[in-house]
Amino acid sequence: MNNSSASVLDSIEIISIHLPKTAGSTFGRIILQQIYSPEQIYYDYESLPVKVKVIQEKIPSPTKVIHGHFAAIKY
Secondary structure, three states, X not given: OOHHHHHHHHOOOEEEEOXXXXXXXXXXXXXXXXXXXXXXXXXXXXXXXXOOOOOHHHOOOOXXXXXXXXXXXXX
């Protein structure tokens, strides 16, 4: 892990796991966007089945929130 990736994860304020049928879409697409700008929200829906490895270089530096379908131990 390089230093720039560590600082990106250090700036995360919310990690939100979207469980199916629990209003995760509403929370992720409506509520979070009322509080954070689109650049600050990273949606992690790209891998099913859920992968545990974090590719930190994919997370943009202004990110404050990670939301999506992933294992709780991922971040």
